[in-house]
Amino acid sequence: MATFSVSQEGPVNALALNRDNNQVAIGGRNVFKVYSIEDDCFKEICNLRASKHLNLSFSCNDVAWSLIDDHYLATAATNGHVCVWNLTKSGKAMQEQDYQEHKRTVNKVNFHASEPNRLISGSQDGTMRYFDIRTKSAVAIFYSNTESVRDVQFSPHAPATFAAVSENGNVQIWDVRRHDKYQQQFTAHSGPVFACDWHPDTSWLATASRDKTIKVWDLGSSKTTLEYTIHTIASIGHIKWRPQRKYHIASCALVIDCSVNIWDVRRPYIPFAAFNEHKDIPSGVVWRGDPQIFLSTGRDCTLYQHAFRDATRPANKANPQGISLNNHGEIIFAYRIPINNTFSKQPGLIRLKSLSSIGDPLIANVKSSNTISNDQFHQASSAIHQFNIVTCQDQHSFYDLAKNYILTGRSFSEICEHNSSIAKEYGKNNVSIVWRIIKIMYGDEFYPSPANTPLTNNNDKCFLKIVGYPNDYVSEDQRSKGGDVSGSKYIGDETEVDRDLVDYVGGFNGFSVYNNFRFGLPKGDFSFGENELDNELDALSLDYRNSLQNSQQLGQQQQDWTLPNEAFNLRHEISDRSPPPENLQNHYSPDINDECLQPVQYDDQVPGLLTVSKTVEKCLWDPSNTVVDALKYHATMGDIQTAACVLIVLGDRRKHLKTLDDVTQEQWLLGYLDMLHRYQLWNVATQVIKISWLPSVNCLNQQSTRINTNCSQCAKPLQRTGWLCDRCHTSEHSLCSVCHQVVKGLYAWCQGCSHGGHLKHMQEWIAAKKVCPTGCGHQCEYR
Structure with missing residues (x-):
């Protein structure tokens, strides 16, 4: 099936389908026709307004087709007439019955679903009249005690029951066998109710109102309950349940919206599908017994057949991102996240978890089906975060x-x-x-300090004496070498370290503050006072410079710094019977032959000092x-x-x-x-x-360092100086308004009248009086 249309001579107010859904009758002020529905077009069967005997009864406010006998049509006229038309006749005889019992406009007519001769009408006069089309008058009158009745609908589940909606927002349930009192009444909306429709499969009644809502009521139990509420952008004038789809309902607006919208009652804010073919407000909608095809009319003088496959999906254009700010400054922010393709019983429905705790970001639980069909929502997914105002300090x-x-x-x-x-x-x-x-x-105490006097040495090495280690850091080997190990400090042998390490520490002579941060040591490893540490380091530096100077003076002189091998003379020569090292099975010893631990001899090395060729770098945090x-x-x-x-x-x-x-x-x-x-x-x-x-x-x-002042005489801005006016050439602006002397110190003035004076004088004057001291009458204020 395709979407097609036919144009009319004027606006169309209503339409109705016959029992076989192959013919449609449309009516309006200037239109009353019957069409047969072909595969791709509408074919006109008869035009009831072609008759020579035209009157207001031909002006259709609503039209209904008998569901039992295809020969009968009923129309509601604006003059209060209810007319029954027999399509088997011609000319004036087609108007078989003309009931003139309503005093005002008839808004709705509806044939009984199982009794072909029964017809009910609802009028602006607040009454509902029950007709037997074989008689000349109504068989029963129902008084709603309201201003007007906008819609009446027979129930498909209880043949003797019908619902009526009124402009006061009430819904009444009646039994045709008892016309003196309604069975049930409840307030459905806060404004006039314009339309209602019974669900074909369940005991639900849908109502549409001027308050821009469509509500679904469950009337199956003893107590009426509200099941669903749909929020629209305009007042709703017509609604119709979609066949074979329990949760789908079509709606037409009275103003603003020119689309026919199909809603899923479980998703009350975005239409499930929309049909935008009409250029003016649609006036009616009816399904052809197939959930994929329906007809609509509108004030744009057209009759349309819509194919559901041609619908637009508003959810596809909906932005899954948004932000909301409340009066407390808290923000809720939603943004798009990837779709979760797991299967769900209700595909595409977005269900948001409740905000259980302030400040916790909560993500929307979104389920989607693996297959996408026309009966599924747009597969959108959002995450929600809530941000609240945190007051860190008062x-x-x-x-x-x-x-x-x-x-x-x-x-x-x-x-x-x-x-x-x-x-x-x-x-x-x-x-x-x-x-x-x-x-x-x-x-x-920890941050690296620059070297004041870096130590120079051509061989890129220098000597440091081990100073300041507490007893826990002094080994037995270090104690055996001598030195003071009592108390909290130890002065042992000097140690030769790599020059790069010394430069990293900050130089030997400039080492006024010991940088634990440089060596990666904790703060409490040294307990020297500043003076004691400085004296100790100065002494070390002096010893080193003296030793270096003595070695340079000796030049090529060789001094015997060695000790005798033994303390006494040997009686005989000791013979070494051990095999040579190369004959041993495991002659390689990392402790002996390790190259990094072999002493490195330098030309200007000071004898007697421990030398270290390499140092282990410590990773600093x-x-x-x-x-x-x-x-x-x-x-x-x-x-x-x-x-x-x-x-x-x-x-x-x-x-x-x-x-x-x-x-x-x-x-x-x-x-x-x-x-x-x-x-x-x-x-x-x-x-x-x-x-x-x-x-x-x-x-x-x-920025904004200039203060413009005005002349106290002519009230014009002072351009060049603050005491001389270029316009009136007066210098009285610099005079005190209280003592009338030239102000040479701090000057205070009123920005309203431009008068001022000495700061102290103005303070004393304003403290006692509020009027300007010059008598200009301005109410000056001191801040």
Whole structure:
């Protein structure tokens, strides 16, 4: 089946299908025709408005076709007439019955599903009338006690039951055998109800209203329950359940929306399918007994047959991304994620888990079928995250910390220690620990210091005496060599180390502060005081220079530094009967023949000192990544003050934070400045701007530094100077309004009237009076 249409002479208000679904009758103010439905077109059978005897009874507000006898049509006219038409006759005789019992417009007519001669109508006069088309008058009248009845529908499950909906939002269930009282009544909507439709398979009744909702009610039990609610963009005028699809219903809007929408009641916000062929508001829809084909009419003077395969899917165009902000500043953000192709009983339905805890990101549980058909939703998937406002610190703590923090002017360790104490004093223990950790990582006691006087040696080696190891680090071999091993220090033999290590440490002569950080040792391994350590190292340096000078003076002179082999004379020569080393099975010994441990002889080597040709490099831990992570954590939690202040105090040490880009640093500084301005901490903000290392922040003090003042006589802006007006050429602006003397110090003026004077005089005047001292009448205010 394909989609096709036929045009009419005027707008079409309603349509109805015969029992075999092969003919359609349409009606309107100027249209009343019957068409046969072919494979690809509509073929006109008869035009009932071609008669010469036309009256208002031919103006159709609604049309119904008997489900038992194909010969009978019923129409509802705007003049209150209910007409029954016999298609087997011709001319004026076709109008077999003309009931004129309603006082106002008839909105709806409906044939009984099992009794061919029974017909019911609902009118704007608030009554429903039950007709037997074989008689000349209504057999029963039902009074709704409402302003108007917009729709009446016989129930397919109970032949004697029909539903009526009214403009007051109520739904009434009636029994045709009892016309004095309805069986049930309930309020369905907050506005007028325009249409209703019984589900063909279950005891559901769908209602459509001006309140832009379609509601599905379960009337099968003793208590009516609301099963589903569909939210639309416009008031709904017509609805019709889709056959063989339990959850699908078609709707037509009264205004705005020109589409015929098919809804799945389980997904109440996005239509399952939409048909956009109509150019004006559609006025009716009816299914041809096949869930894939239906007919519709509209105010655009057309009759359409729609094939479901030609439908558009609004869900395909729906954006699975979105954001929502509530009045508390909390944000819910949804974004697209890959589709999970696991099978689900309800394919394509998005089911979101409830937000069980604040701040936890929850992901939508989305299931989709492996095969995609016309009866499936668009396979979309989203994840939802909720972000709430985290107040890391209150107003008073931020203000006090900003006022008492030290950012410059002292050594790095003193600043960190001071700021740590301040943070702890105001209850910020976590921030206090951060400052202490920063001190440990980058403090003067641990941070590498440059070499002041590097040791020069042509052979790229130098000598260090083992100084400062506690007893736990002194081996028995070192103790046996002599030296003081008592107390907390040990002075042993000098050790020759590689020059690269000495340069890395900072030079021998410039080794004023022992850098444990350089050697990878913990802080407490040495207990020298500063003076004692300096004296010890100076002595070592002096001994080394003296020994070097003596060796140069001796030149080629050879001195005997060797000791006798034995302490007494041998009686006879000791014969060595052991085999030569090369005859041994395991003559190779790594401990003896290892090349790296063989002493290396240098030309200017000082005798008697232990030499080491190679040293083992120790991998130093780089704390920069940890510092960056800590600062980002505090910034994310809302503590922008800690992140910005630590960056400022680090100074040149920031160059080691290679993973922290300048954009992030700028955002932290600007955020901190914004908060300082909110708390009116102008001096602290100025200090932060002044010591900033980023040009974009440092230049903020150069903006808006000009204050324009006006002349107190002519009220014109002072262009060149603040005391002489170029327009009136008066210099009275520089005179004090109280003492009338020239102001040579601080000058205060009112921005409203431009009068001012000495700061002290203006303070005293405003404290006692509110009017300007010049008598201009302006209410001055001093801030």
